[in-house]
Structures are given as structure tokens and as C-alpha cells.
Amino acid sequence: MNGVFAAMFLLSALLFLIFEPEAFLPALAAGGEKAVSLGLSLAAAYCVWLGFFGVMEQSGLTSLLARALRPAARRLFRSEDDKALSAACCSVSANLLSLPGAPTPLGIEACRRFLARGNEFGAHMLFALNAAGVQLISTTALSFRLAAGSASPADIVPPILLSTLLSAALVVLLTFLTSPKRPRSPLAPRPRPRLRTHSRR
């Protein structure tokens, strides 16, 4: 990230210096302005979805959800942390359904919980999945086509679905293949009684 930032920043600044030096500062300020307004709308989304998640947590829905999805999710994210797992599952499914605003706060929440327990793999897997853009329907693209008077706006759905599933598969595969160390707990032979697995950690 630092390398990318340095290279891109310097190159861009150089181009500004050569072609239009007076536009450099306004561009920087415009970026900052976007950060502030985007930060505000992010904060709004956090309030809604973290509040919602708080209610889910208190009512025991998150642990129910985590229990239902645990067999798949614990392998996918290599985690036994119920709260993190359910936040991760909520985030991925919200992304899948392209619910605006929900995936990012929940994803960040799950990512922090993974990292707090030193589970880098889970955080990377979740990030890669969400950043691969696993989406069943892109509402933005659909609405743009609709607005431009497309005859059949929905004919982009099958290609999007197919290619996004392919990329999700690639991302999961690559994350598994490139993970630095083999997992100890989840894939190792585990004791047969699966109850109360979270107490073992």
C-alpha cells in the first residue's frame, strides 16, 4: 500500500507540475472534501447497521446464525469466534444481495474481531471475498441502463453472476493456497463432540 501510494502520488504530482500546476491543490482539496462527505455517509450507515447488529447480538440471533453457518464458515474463515463469524456471514450475504450500505460496516466489524484474535487468515479471506465483489445483482448498473432506455436492462445479470462467481472461487482458492501457515485447529482432526467449540479457542 505504501509503495502504491508513493508511486501514484509522485507520478500524479509530476504530471500536475508539468501540465497544470495550478490545478494541483484544488484536486487535493476535492479529494479531502470527498473523504469528509463520504465519511459522514459511512457514519450514517454504521449507526444503522451496527445498531441493528447490536440488537441481533443481544437477541441471540448472531449466535444462532453463526451456529447454522458454522460448519462452512469456520473452515472458510478459520475462526471459532461466534460474533466475528456471524458479522462476516452477514457482511458477505449483504454483499451478495447488494444491500447498499450494509456490507462494509459489518465487514469491518468482523475483520477487526478476526484481527483482534490474531486471525489474519479470516480477515484476509473476508476482505478478498468482499473485494471480489460477489454480487448477485448490481443495482447501480441496472438502474443506469434502465435510465438510459435499455430494451432489456436485465440481460447483464447472467454474465455478472457467472463472472462474479468465478472470481469469488478464484479468490477463495488463492487465499487458501497462499496462506502462510497451515491452520491448526479447524482442519486438524477435531474431537467428535462439536458442542461448546467456542470455549476451546
Added chain:
Amino acid sequence: MSALLFPLLFLGVFAFALFKKVKLFDAFAGGIKGALPLLVSLFPSLAAVLILSELFTESGLSAFLARLLAPALELVGIPKELAPLLLVKPFSGSGSMALLNGIITQYGADSYLARCACVLYGSSETAFYLSALYFAGRKISPRPVLIALAGNLLAAVTGCLFCRIL
């Protein structure tokens, strides 16, 4: 459909919580408690990425890179008109949205290019921007970002292919 989904989701979850005798207000407010600290911890990297993405597009660097990469992209079946979209998408959701809208209005909603652009837009995500948020304040290892970018590129290539044959 998604208009119905949200009220239903909240109604269902809140009703279930009431059934479980949860103090709704406390639980909801308790969840929100983390929102502002989260924003504060995310903001530095968010701002840095957005300023970078503004520089990237405004300086003409993205257009230059797009021209440079176009032949390579054509080789894997991505039309050269889509190169800017492909380059901006990892950094900026709003920037790529504007590009997408531009392509749709310029070439017509049902043209091959517009459909490809939609698929490219819909099957990828703002990977750099998301990495700044997900790993804010931590050392970002390049591996997950590269993996996500590889996934997005694959989706772009197959998406353009599917647009041609479907």
C-alpha cells in the same frame, strides 16, 4: 424487491428481539456506540485513498495508463474503451460510477460496450478503497489486495466474454 426486504428484515429481527425480552433501545444504542470511534479510526486512510484517487484521475495519469494498457487488455478481450473504468474502479466507487454512466450514455444502453461496462462494474469492487477501510491502522499486506485484484480482472475478462456469447 429490495425495498420490501429492509422493513421486513428490521421488523423480523426486532420482533424476535422483543420476544427474547431484549431491551431494544439499549441494544440498538449500544451497537451504535462503536460507530463514531470506528469512523475516527478509519478516517485517515479513507481520506488518504480518496485524495490519491482524485489526484490519479485529475492529473490524467489514469487516462495515460489506460492508453498504455489498452493493447494488453484487448489481447484478453476487454475493449479499450473500458480501460479507464477498469483502472478507476479499485479506488473510487463514485468515480467509476460516473465513468459507467458516461459509457452507457455515449454508446447506448444496449451496445456491446455498455453491457461489458455494466458487467465489469457489477462484478468488481473498490479493492484499494476497501483495503484501506478493512485494515485501517494496520500494516496492509499486499497479498489479499493482489488476490482481490486478480479476482476482479478475471471477472472482467470472463464478463466481456460472456457478454459476447450470451
